[in-house]
Amino acid sequence: MSSFNSPVPAELPERIQHYIGGEYVDSAGGATFDVLNPVTNEVYIQGAAGQKEDIDRAVVAAQRAFDEGAWANALPRERSRVLHRIADIVEERGARLAELETFDTGLPITQARSQGKRAAENFRFFADLIVAQHDDAFKVPGRQANYVNRKPIGVAGLITPWNTPFMLSSWKLAPALATGNSVVLKPAEFTPLSAGLWAGIFEEAGLPKGVFNLVNGIGEEAGDALVKHLDVPLISFTGESRTGQIIFGNAAPHLKGLSMELGGKSPAVVFEDADLEAAINATIFGVFSLNGERCTAGSRILVQRSIYDEFVERYAAQAKRVKVGLPHEPATEVGALVHPEHFEKVMSYVELGKTEGRLVAGGDRPEGLESGNFVNPTVFADVPRDARIFQEEIFGPVVAITPFDTDEEALELANDTKYGLAAYIWTNDLKRSHNFAQNVEAGMVWLNSNNVRDLRTPFGGVKASGLGHEGGYRSIDFYTDQQAVHINLGEVHNPVFGKAD
Numbered sequence: 001m002s003s004f005n006s007p008v009p010a011e012l013p014e015r016i017q018h019y020i021g022g023e024y025v026d027s028a029g030g031a032t033f034d035v036l037n038p039v040t041n042e043v044y045i046q047g048a049a050g051q052k053e054d055i056d057r058a059v060v061a062a063q064r065a066f067d068e069g070a071w072a073n074a075l076p077r078e079r080s081r082v083l084h085r086i087a088d089i090v091e092e093r094g095a096r097l098a099e100l101e102t103f104d105t106g107l108p109i110t111q112a113r114s115q116g117k118r119a120a121e122n123f124r125f126f127a128d129l130i131v132a133q134h135d136d137a138f139k140v141p142g143r144q145a146n147y148v149n150r151k152p153i154g155v156a157g158l159i160t161p162w163n164t165p166f167m168l169s170s171w172k173l174a175p176a177l178a179t180g181n182s183v184v185l186k187p188a189e190f191t192p193l194s195a196g197l198w199a200g201i202f203e204e205a206g207l208p209k210g211v212f213n214l215v216n217g218i219g220e221e222a223g224d225a226l227v228k229h230l231d232v233p234l235i236s237f238t239g240e241s242r243t244g245q246i247i248f249g250n251a252a253p254h255l256k257g258l259s260m261e262l263g264g265k266s267p268a269v270v271f272e273d274a275d276l277e278a279a280i281n282a283t284i285f286g287v288f289s290l291n292g293e294r295c296t297a298g299s300r301i302l303v304q305r306s307i308y309d310e311f312v313e314r315y316a317a318q319a320k321r322v323k324v325g326l327p328h329e330p331a332t333e334v335g336a337l338v339h340p341e342h343f344e345k346v347m348s349y350v351e352l353g354k355t356e357g358r359l360v361a362g363g364d365r366p367e368g369l370e371s372g373n374f375v376n377p378t379v380f381a382d383v384p385r386d387a388r389i390f391q392e393e394i395f396g397p398v399v400a401i402t403p404f405d406t407d408e409e410a411l412e413l414a415n416d417t418k419y420g421l422a423a424y425i426w427t428n429d430l431k432r433s434h435n436f437a438q439n440v441e442a443g444m445v446w447l448n449s450n451n452v453r454d455l456r457t458p459f460g461g462v463k464a465s466g467l468g469h470e471g472g473y474r475s476i477d478f479y480t481d482q483q484a485v486h487i488n489l490g491e492v493h494n495p496v497f498g499k500a501d
Contacts, residue, residue: 006039006328009099016047016192016216018054019199021061022209028053033189033218038106038336039326039372047192050217055184055225058213062155062182063231065210072152072180076130083127083178085205087120090170093201097194101166102327104193106336106373109328111290119170125455126178126475133476145487150480152180153257156234157226159219159247162188162338163293163395165195171459172236173198175475177211184232185214186223188239190339192216219243227251234479237261238295241393241419241464248467259468259478261295261460263393264421266442267414268298271407272306274426275448280311282450283399284318286424288377291334292397293342295465296422296444296451300390301401302413308403312381315401316360319377324366334397336373343373346396349389350378356390357383357400385416393419407432415441421461424450443469 016035017024031049036042048054066072071079090097094116101112135148158172165187176183187195195214202212215222219239227235227250234257237247241262251258268286270279286298303311327335337343350363362378375397383390383400390400404410414423423442427433437445443461446452453459460469470478 006037006103006326008044009096009103012045012193013196016045016196018048018050018058018216019196019212019214020054020058021064021213022203024199025057027051027217028057031217033216035104035190035192036339037103037372038338041340041372045193047189047216050186050215050222050225052221052225054215054217055222055229058184058215059155059226059229059231061210062184062213065208066152066154066182068208068210070208071177071182071211074180076133079178079180080127080131082206083123083174086201086207087123087127089201089204090116090120090123093197097166097197100194100197101164102335104191105162105165105338106327107164107290108325108332108335110330110332112327115164115167119167122167122170122174122455126174129472129476130178133473135482142490143493144489147485149483149485150179150476151483153233153479153481154181155232156181156183156236156479157229157232158183158185159223159226159235159237159239160185160187160195161238162190163290163295165191166197168238169195169198171470172238173212175470176234176236176479177207179476179479181234181479182211183213184226185212186219186226187214187216189216189218190342224250227256228254230254233257235259236470236478244467257478259460259470260466261470262421262464262466263395263419264295264297264461264465265300265391265393265417265419266296266298266422266424267300267302267440268424269410269414269426269436270301270303270307270311271410271425271427271429271432272304273428274307275428276307276311276314278448279426280315280318282424282426284315284322286450287399288319288322288334288397291337292346292377293338293395297395298422298424299394299399300414300417301399302404302410303401304410305403305405312360312379312401316379316381319361319379319399322377324369324374324376326369334377337375337396338373340373342395343375346375346394346398349392349394349396349398350375353378353380353383353387353389353398353400356387357381362397385413391417407436411436411439418464419461420463421465422446422451
């Protein structure tokens, strides 16, 4: 083993299995895949590789549980109690969760610790929402009363990413379960370890067997089978835009409900009147936290020319001070990228960037970390708008900085990409900030703020960054059928066809 290895968590299972109908099972055909430690890139466990027959088994179990109705027909208060117990257990196991997440993903332990808290809060939020929820009701005086009746849809297919796997799966699991659906979860193959914790948590909280099912495996196999399954009417996916396009095409013949949160190349726009220190701190954190593996990273920084040189100098100096280290060490701010395939992708963009922009920080591997997927925070300045590092999602600790002169040019640069997930605007001009926010092509905008998430608000993007929104009532809308019920209150006024003489 490499001398740079992270400590292996105690009591790991012998292998990672599926969880179907309340039982831990291997793949029907015995297929497995390797799971790597991102610090050493050595195989530390085998995972069951789900195939079509495993997805079929999981969907049958989920549909049976849905039809039996113990969960789907439970009162909102009953489901809420279970969801609050789930949140309690997640909080109690926070240390174990962080340990597994750090080992599996390469995320710094200090950042992994927050993921369990956020996952618990997601369950608490929807536990409260389904009890407090109200729907539209209308009365047409003397004629009719109308109201909305919500019903769970059935089996929801959830496909989750590898960057913060436990927390991001909670974004989907909490509303899908809160509204009475059964689920089949297909976690990312790079990071299957923490997803396995859900089965034990749900059992202990009292979720009926078969309501939650988990099938591990490769996206092109298990994920593809889930998307194409005739008895799965809903797919919620978070991941790359190209994969989203494939899912869209495969789901279209079956007219499935789709919610897809895809890639991003989000701008952070810094005007000359901004609080420069706050803007630098926020934009450093915004692209280098979570190892840069975050969909909402402000990886294109647009800076007004009058402050451009000072910004670049200070930004580069601070990026060089960001602590790259072993994920389990408390001082680490950037850990190991998730997988050697992803590391090679990021490093290919770093090499490309050296031909497209001016390298002012990073661009190499940290000293003393010769194994694993470590890369220094990398900053390119003077990046033209047609550069690939300006246009394409890198999903690593790499940032492109570009100058602008006017508000109009800043907006044009901000919108000059196929993505439209997030945008960050730094200015003390109130009118400018709101006008810019309303004209930037992004599903979410933060003004003088760094990605503070309110669970009541819609989360999602425009253009190539996604389809639909989740969060708050938008999630309730997605995971339920809304049925309009109309009741006549008075004399029936109806045209009569075929009236007798």
